Structures are given as C-alpha cells and as structure tokens.
Amino acid sequence: MKPLEALSIAWEAILKNKVRSFLTMLGIIIGVSAVIIMVAISAGTEATIQEQITSLGSNLVFVQSSFSRGGPGQQQQGGLVYDDAAAIETGVDGVTAVVVEQNSSENVKYGDVTLESVEVLGTTTGFPSVRDMEIGEGRYFTEKEIERKSKVAILGYTMAQELFGERNPVGQYITVGNTKLAVIGVFKEKGLVGNTDFDSRIYLPISVVFQKFTPSMFARFMGDRVRMIYIEVDPKANLDNIITQIELLLVKRHEVTLETADFSVTTQQDIISTRESTTAAFRSLLAWVAGVSLIVGGIGIMNIMLVSVTERTREIGIRQSVGATPEDIRLQFLTEALLLSIVGGLIGIIVGVAGAYIFGALSDMRTVISVSSILLAFGSSAVVGAFFGYYPANQASQLDPIEALRYE
Amino acid sequence: MNEAHKIIKTVDIAKVYGMGDISVAALRGINIEIAEGEFVAIMGPSGSGKSTLMHILGCLSRPSSGQYFLDGEDVSGLNKTQLAAVRNKKIGFIFQAYNLLARTTALQNVTLPLLYNRTNNKNKEEGFEKARAMLELVGLSERIHHQPHELSGGQQQRVAIARALVNDPVMVIADEPTGNLDTHSGGEIMNLLHKLHEQGTTIVMVTHDPKTAVHTQRTINLIDGLVDNITHNGKHKAAEISA
Ligand SMILES: Nc1ncnc2c1ncn2[C@@H]1O[C@H](COP(=O)(O)OP(=O)(O)O)[C@@H](O)[C@H]1O
Ligand SMILES: [Mg+2]
Numbered sequence: 001m002k003p004l005e006a007l008s009i010a011w012e013a014i015l016k017n018k019v020r021s022f023l024t025m026l027g028i029i030i031g032v033s034a035v036i037i038m039v040a041i042s043a044g045t046e047a048t049i050q051e052q053i054t055s056l057g058s059n060l061v062f063v064q065s066s067f068s069r070g071g072p073g074q075q076q077q078g079g080l081v082y083d084d085a086a087a088i089e090t091g092v093d094g095v096t097a098v099v100v101e102q103n104s105s106e107n108v109k110y111g112d113v114t115l116e117s118v119e120v121l122g123t124t125t126g127f128p129s130v131r132d133m134e135i136g137e138g139r140y141f142t143e144k145e146i147e148r149k150s151k152v153a154i155l156g157y158t159m160a161q162e163l164f165g166e167r168n169p170v171g172q173y174i175t176v177g178n179t180k181l182a183v184i185g186v187f188k189e190k191g192l193v194g195n196t197d198f199d200s201r202i203y204l205p206i207s208v209v210f211q212k213f214t215p216s217m218f219a220r221f222m223g224d225r226v227r228m229i230y231i232e233v234d235p236k237a238n239l240d241n242i243i244t245q246i247e248l249l250l251v252k253r254h255e256v257t258l259e260t261a262d263f264s265v266t267t268q269q270d271i272i273s274t275r276e277s278t279t280a281a282f283r284s285l286l287a288w289v290a291g292v293s294l295i296v297g298g299i300g301i302m303n304i305m306l307v308s309v310t311e312r313t314r315e316i317g318i319r320q321s322v323g324a325t326p327e328d329i330r331l332q333f334l335t336e337a338l339l340l341s342i343v344g345g346l347i348g349i350i351v352g353v354a355g356a357y358i359f360g361a362l363s364d365m366r367t368v369i370s371v372s373s374i375l376l377a378f379g380s381s382a383v384v385g386a387f388f389g390y391y392p393a394n395q396a397s398q399l400d401p402i403e404a405l406r407y408e
Numbered sequence: 409m410n411e412a413h414k415i416i417k418t419v420d421i422a423k424v425y426g427m428g429d430i431s432v433a434a435l436r437g438i439n440i441e442i443a444e445g446e447f448v449a450i451m452g453p454s455g456s457g458k459s460t461l462m463h464i465l466g467c468l469s470r471p472s473s474g475q476y477f478l479d480g481e482d483v484s485g486l487n488k489t490q491l492a493a494v495r496n497k498k499i500g501f502i503f504q505a506y507n508l509l510a511r512t513t514a515l516q517n518v519t520l521p522l523l524y525n526r527t528n529n530k531n532k533e534e535g536f537e538k539a540r541a542m543l544e545l546v547g548l549s550e551r552i553h554h555q556p557h558e559l560s561g562g563q564q565q566r567v568a569i570a571r572a573l574v575n576d577p578v579m580v581i582a583d584e585p586t587g588n589l590d591t592h593s594g595g596e597i598m599n600l601l602h603k604l605h606e607q608g609t610t611i612v613m614v615t616h617d618p619k620t621a622v623h624t625q626r627t628i629n630l631i632d633g634l635v636d637n638i639t640h641n642g643k644h645k646a647a648e649i650s651a
Contacts, residue, residue, distance in 0.1 A: 001523055009523075016511055318507045321468065322571065323496020323524035325489040401468045405507060 001328045003335075010336040014343070017308075024304040025344030027297025028384070032348025032377040033355055034293045038286035039373035040356035044366030045279050049272070060130070060268040061231040061239070063088075063246060066261070079262050081223035082206070084250060085124075088229065092245040094237030099126040099230040102206055104213035109175040110163045118159070119201045120176060122209025128187075130232050133198065138170040138185030146205040153181040157189040157199040176202060179212045239267060290377075297344070298384035305337050305392035316396055317404025330397035337389020338382065345381035349374055412443035414477070415579050415610050416465060421474035423460050423633075434460040436633040437474070442612060444578070447605040449621040449641075450614045452630030458614045459583060461630065465612060466499050466581045467491045479578045496524050500572025502582035506564040508556045514567045515539055515552040521575045528575075542570035546600060562593030569600060579610035586620065598623070 014021045065079030082100060089098040101123050108118045125143050128135065137160075141152050153174065160169050169183045181204065190198040210224040233242050243265050250263055309316070316329055324332075353369055360367030423435040434457045442448050452458050463469045464476060467483060470491070476484045483494055500521075501507075508517045518539035522528055530538065543552050546566040556564050565585060572580050582601070586594030598620060605611055613624065621627045622641050629636040 005523055314507075315509055318509055319520070319524070320492065321466075321495065321501050321503075321507065322521040323492050323575075325492040325524070327489060328492075328524055402463055405468075405503070 001324070001331060003331070006328075006331045006335040007339070009332055010339045013336055014339060020304065020308075021340060021343075024301055024340050025347065027300035028294070028341045028344030028381050029297075029348040029351060031290065031294035031297040031384075032345050032381050033352030035287075035290040035377035035380075036349065036352025036369065036373050037356045037359060037367070038290050039283075039376075040352075040367035040369045041359070041365055042279060042283040042286055043368035043370050043373075044360065045282070046276075047368050048366055049275050049279065059233050059235045059239075061233060061243065061246065062266045062268075062271075063229040063231065063250070064264050064266070065225065065227055066264045080226050080229055080250075082210070082226055083223045084253060085226070085229050087249060087253060088231060088246055091249050092231075092242060094234045094242050095231055096234055097126045097130055097232040098124075099130045099232075100124050100206055100226050101127075101228040101230070102209050102214060102224070102226040104209055106177040106213060108159075108163065108202065110172065113163055115159075115162060118176075120204060120209060120213060121201050122204050122206035122213075124206055126230075126232075127203070130230050131198070133190055134188045136186050136188040137168065138183070140185055141205050146207050149207045149211055150205060151179060151181045151208060152184045152205065154185040154187060154203040155183060156187055156197075156201045156203070158197075159200050159202055160186045162200075174202075176204075177213060179208070181208075239269075243267070291380075294377075294380055294384055297381070298341075298388035301337055301341055301385060302388035302392060305333065305389055306395065308336075309333060309392050309396040312396075313399065313404050313407040316399050317401055317407065320399070320401035321405060326397035329399075330393045333393035333396045334386065334389050337393065338385045341381045341385025341389070342378075344385075345378045348381065349378060352377065412445065413480075414441050415444050415446075415479055416440065416442035416612070417477040418465075419475040419477075421461075421464060421471040421476060423457070423464065423469075424472045434633055435464070435471070438633075438635060440628060440635060440638075442579075442610065444610055445605075445608055446626070447601075447611045447624045448613070449624040449627045450612065450630065451616070451618070451621055451627055452636070456630040457633040458630055460633075462581055462583050462612070462614055466501060467494045492524070493526065496521055497527065497575060498578045500569075500575070500577040500580040502565070502568050502572050502580060502585045504584040504587040506556070506561070506568045506588070508564055508567055508571075510557070511555055513553050513555055514543060514548060514559070514570075517556070517567055518542055518570045518574050521571060525575055539570070539574055542574050543567070545573070546570045560593065561589050562596055565589065565593075565597050566600065569597075569604075573604070573609070579612060580604070582611065582613040584614050584616065587616070594620075 063080060063084075085098045085100045089095055101121055103122065104120045105117045106120050108115045124146065125140070127133065128140055135154070136157070138154075140154060141150065145152055153176065155163070155169055163169065163174060164172065169186055172183050173180050174183060175181075187199070187203070206226070214225070216225060231242075231246070233239065246265055247258065247261070251258060251261060254262055256262060319329065319332075353374070356367045356369050359365070418438050418440050421435055421438040422433065425432045425434055438461060450458050450461065464471050465478075467478070467486075468491075470486075471484055474484065475482055478494065479498055483491070486494065509520065515536060519535050522530060522535045522538070528535075540549070540552060543549055546569050548563060548566050548570065551559060551563060556567070559567065585601070586597050589597060601611055601613070602623065615621050624641055627639045627641060629638070
C-alpha cells in the first residue's frame with residue numbers, strides 16, 4: 001500500500017465516523033489551543049515588562065527606607081531623610097541626578113468633586129526626567145518653589161480628568177487635605193508601570209508634603225523623613241562601586257551597621273531580574289500545563305484508536321484476507337491516528353489563536369501570538385499522534401486473519 | 409490430466425490447535441493434488457477439518473507440519489507478510505458471510521485487493537476499469553455504486569466473487585459460498601462459479617450439499633482430519649466440454 005492510499009483510506013475512515021473522530025480530536029484541540037493561548041499570555045507579559053524596562057530607564061538605583069527598628073505602637077525611627085539625597089549627590093562619584101519622593105494619602109476636592117485617598121507624591125525637580133514623565137499642559141515646579149514651599153500642584157493625566165473633566169485645570173485651585181493648591185501643570189499619559197499608576201497621582205513640591213502631610217517631631221533634629229531616593233547614575237560607571245559608596249555613606253550618616261541598616265539599595269536590574277524570573281516560572285508552569293493536556297489528548301487518541309481497532313476487527317480480517325500485510329494494517333491505523341491529531345492540531349491552532357486574541361481583548365492581560373508556539377504545538381500534536389497511535393496500530397497489525405474474520 | 413500444472417499439492421499436512429492436553433488435531437495428514445482448471449468440492453461432517461484445510465490452502469494460516477506447494481512454490485514456511493502477498497496475488501476468497509467492507513461501494517470493495525498488490529502497475533483509473541470489468545462479469549454493472557446494505561445476499565456474494573477475481577488469482581477458494589443464500593440465489597451463484605470454471609478458473613469449494621457437489625469434477629471427503637475418499641463426478645473440464 002502506498003502512503004498516499006493509506007492517507008485516503010484514513011481520511012475516509014475519519015469522515016465515516018465524524019462524531020467519534022471529533023471526540024478523539026478534542027483532547028488534541030484542547031492541548032494545542034492551551035499551548036498557544038498560554039504562550040501568548042506569557043509572551044504578552046514579557047513584552048509588557050520589556051516596555052517597562054525601556055520606560056523606566058535602565059541606570060537607576062533605588063534607596064528605600066526600611067524600618068527595622070521600633071516595634072508596633074512605637075514612633076518609627078530612622079530611615080532615609082531628605083538631606084541624605086544631597087549627601088549622595090555630592091558624596092558619591094558617578095551620580096548624575098537624584099530625585100526624592102515622599103508620599104501621603106489625602107482627600108482631594110475641586111468644586112463638588114471629592115476624591116478620597118488620593119496618592120500625593122512630594123518630589124523634587126529631577127522627577128520628570130528621571131522617571132520619564134512629560135508635561136502636557138502648563139509647567140513643572142521649580143527649585144525656588146520647593147524652597148519657598150509654594151502651594152502648587154501638578155496633576156496626573158487621569159487625576160486631571162477625574163477632577164476637571166474636559167476643562168483646563170491649569171490656573172484652578174484644588175483642596176488637598178486642608179491645603180489649597182494652585183494647579184500649574186498636567187502630565188501627559190504614562191500608564192501603569194509595574195503596580196504604580198503614575199496617572200492617578202498629584203505631584204507636589206516635596207517641602208509642601210513635609211510641612212502639611214507628613215510632619216514629624218523628629219524633623220527638627222534629624223531632618224524630614226522620605227520614602228525613597230532615586231539615583232540616576234552615569235551609564236558608564238561601575239554600578240557595584242556606586243552601590244557600595246552609597247551604602248558606606250548612609251551607614252555613616254545614620255550611625256548604623258550594614259546589618260542593622262534602616263535602608264535598602266536596589267537597582268533597576270534587580271527589579272527586572274525578579275520580574276523576569278517570575279515570568280519564567282509562570283511560563284514554565286504554563287508549558288507544563290499545556291504539555292500535560294497534550295499528553296492527555298494523546299492518551300485519548302490511543303483509547304479511541306484501541307476501541308476503533310476492536311470495532312473494526314472484521315474490516316481488518318477482510319483486508320488481511322485480500323492481501324494486506326501486517327505492515328499495511330499498521331500503516332493504515334497509524335496514518336489514521338496521525339491524521340486525527342494533525343487535523344485536531346489544525347483546529348486547535350484556530351481555536352488557540354482566536355482564544356488568545358479574545359482573551360487579550362477581554363482581559364487586562366496582554367497576549368502576543370507567536371508563530372513558534374503554533375509550530376511547536378502543531379509539531380508536538382503530530383508527535384503525540386504518532387506516539388500514542390503506534391500501540392493500537394501495532395495491535396491491529398498482529399491480529400490473526402481467521403480470528404478477525406470470525407469476529408462478530 | 410496428469411500432465412496439467414498442479415496448483416495445489418499437499419504433503420502430510422497436519423494442523424494442531426492448542427497445546428498439551430487440550431490440543432485438538434484438526435488435520436492429521438492430508439495429501440491432495442489439485443490441477444489447474446479443476447473444480448473440486450470438499451465435503452465432510454461438521455468438525456471434520458474442512459475450514460481448517462481451506463484456511464491453510466488459502467494461506468490464511470500455516471500447517472503445524474507437512475508441506476504445501478501452491479502453484480509450484482513451497483509456502484509452508486512463509487512468514488505473515490509473505491503469506492499476505494501470496495494471498496493477494498494467487499488466491500481469491502469467497503466466504504459464506506460475503507465479508508464485504510460496510511459503507512463502501514461495490515466498486516471500491518472490488519478494488520480492495522488491488523490496493524495491496526505490490527506488483528500492480530495499474531493506476532487508480534485502470535484499477536477501477538478492471539474492477540468494473542469484474543463486476544460486469546458477475547452481472548452487476550448496474551449496481552457498482554451500491555453499498556452492501558443496498559444489495560441482496562446473492563448480489564453481495566457476486567461482489568465478493570468479483571473481488572476474488574480482480575487480481576487474476578491462480579485459484580478461487582470458496583467456503584460454503586451458498587450457505588447464507590436461498591435456493592434460487594444459491595443456484596445463481598453456482599451457475600456463476602460454473603461459468604468461471606468454464607473460462608478456466610481453478611475452484612476449490614467447501615459445501616454441505618451433495619447436489620451441489622455432484623456438479624463439480626471431484627469431491628474430496630474429509631472425516632476426522634483425514635481424507636476419507638475422493639469421488640469423481642459428472643462434470644468435465646472446460647476444455648473437454650468444448651472439445
Ligand atoms: N481456532 C481453533 N482453536 C481450537 N480448535 C479449533 C479451532 N478451529 C477449529 N478447531 C477445531 O478443529 C476441528 C476442525 O474444525 P473445522 O476445520 O472448523 O471443521 P469444519 O469446517 O469441517 O466444520 C474441530 O474439532 C474444531 O473444534
Ligand atoms: Mg467450517
């Protein structure tokens with residue numbers, strides 16, 4: 001029997017039993033579409049992270065307050081203070097810019113609109129360039145305004161919309177907590193970066209936040225506490241060296257040791273690799289799930305092929321009596337299993353691509369359909385078909401012609 | 409007649425089913441010869457080994473011992489694949505139960521043996537041409553696109569006969585070909601077999617019916633796995649009739 005004839009016999013057999021053929025293929029369809037959808041989800045996640053990396057800038061060092069001392073109920077002590085930033089800027093080689101952040105959560109009012117628990121971020125003049133934010137309307141605040149504790153505010157893109165709708169916020173006054181602030185600018189849309197929504201915040205001179213929202217009785221002796229210092233470094237500088245310099249400087253200033261440090265230093269790279277290892281774990285989990293479903297699909301094929309061989313025992317006997325060799329019979333059933341899984345694979349590709357597309361459109365996760373995942377899923381469905389089709393096909397080929405002809 | 413080429417020659421063929429205490433000796437030393445162009449009936453009581461002998465003669469199974477020469481070739485030691493090739497090229501089967509592929513047209517059923525013919529150089533269309541010719545020979549040219557369930561028992565058996573002939577076998581083996589048919593259709597099938605015989609086909613046929621047997625040339629009577637006797641009947645060879 002020629003392979004082409006085996007193919008046409010297999011095709012006819014599949015058509016003669018459409019419902020059973022479909023049920024046989026179901027496992028493969030599910031397996032293949034699962035592979036495609038899951039790879040699309042993890043590729044989408046990776047693409048999002050890749051974009052974040054570019055939008056964050058890659059040469060940032062973060063210094064964060066960590067309050068290791070002081071239990072519950074006690075006033076927390078230690079942590080970063082405002083003057084640390086200036087010390088780092090002057091005392092560490094290779095630093096190109098320093099930005100300080102201190103935040104608070106306040107109610108915000110304009111006219112009859114009141115928004116509760118809005119994130120108010122006090123920061124410094126370097127913020128737009130270091131965090132890659134662009135002013136859309138008006139302007140950013142100046143060094144002088146920070147010194148004078150001027151009551152001015154810049155709105156994030158969605159914050160401006162929520163408070164002012166279509167109107168121009170610049171020149172209007174809003175009430176943050178109990179403080180009236182003049183809106184002098186609005187940022188362009190930035191979107192989510194990691195878990196941070198840059199667009200739903202209000203940006204103030206950091207001195208105003210110290211004075212109005214996070215006053216501290218220690219400020220007089222120790223300086224105003226801040227949450228975070230961003231340090232932009234020269235891309236050509238040695239990052240490890242800079243981190244060591246920052247740590248030594250802060251340890252000395254805070255009179256602590258590295259073990260008892262009230263701050264932590266991380267780099268952009270640390271965050272990226274954490275995220276990447278998370279997605280890698282996610283991706284390999286998905287690959288396992290998809291792989292298992294393909295194997296289950298293969299077992300389904302084997303099952304139904306075994307039933308099919310039993311049901312078609314008489315057909316096998318007839319073919320043997322007119323001269324089909326064991327090899328012919330094996331080829332016939334193997335071809336059928338292969339064809340079932342390949343057709344199942346093709347349907348699975350359609351379902352998977354459509355599913356990934358719909359999933360991407362309906363959920364806030366992004367999906368990226370990759371050609372390689374389609375080829376991989378399709379290839380493995382064919383391998384699964386051949387692997388799980390072999391046993392039933394071989395069983396069929398070993399049937400005794402006389403027994404097979406006698407089978408009712 | 410002795411001059412004629414021997415299609416079948418068996419030497420002490422025995423067949424034992426099972427092993428040890430429960431073994432059954434279905435055939436216990438069969439020595440027969442059948443010449444080219446002969447029409448031979450095999451008779452015997454139930455369980456005497458007729459079907460077992462037909463299976464061996466038809467290369468569906470191998471003898472436990474002894475030798476079987478088919479068309480001059482010793483086939484007793486062939487493996488499954490080689491036996492399948494011999495069945496395909498040299499033997500046409502007609503079964504009591506027709507054994508056609510269900511949900512497959514008469515034409516496709518008849519082309520089935522061509523599919524497994526390794527020495528066949530016919531393309532698909534030539535194959536269908538040959539199959540159509542065979543269906544015409546058995547008088548079914550009007551029914552070539554019918555499926556078995558759309559045909560009567562007699563018509564199904566004709567399709568089976570056309571299928572048996574499509575690869576130009578050296579002999580046709582028929583195990584009670586009229587066993588499932590009423591007298592009328594059975595008679596028609598017998599007429600067809602006689603017609604084929606007259607055209608030169610070698611036929612070995614198992615039958616229960618002595619009236620059917622007497623129209624063949626010889627009857628081989630089996631009892632208990634042995635040849636009891638061989639009777640010569642009235643029918644003459646095709647060549648002798650026309651002479
Ligand atoms: N596959 C088998 N296994 C065991 N015994 C068998 C088998 N086939 C036939 N026999 C036995 O061999 C003997 C001859 O059977 P068979 O050739 O079918 O006889 P017949 O066709 O003349 O009725 C019987 O005793 C039968 O029971
Ligand atoms: Mg019998």
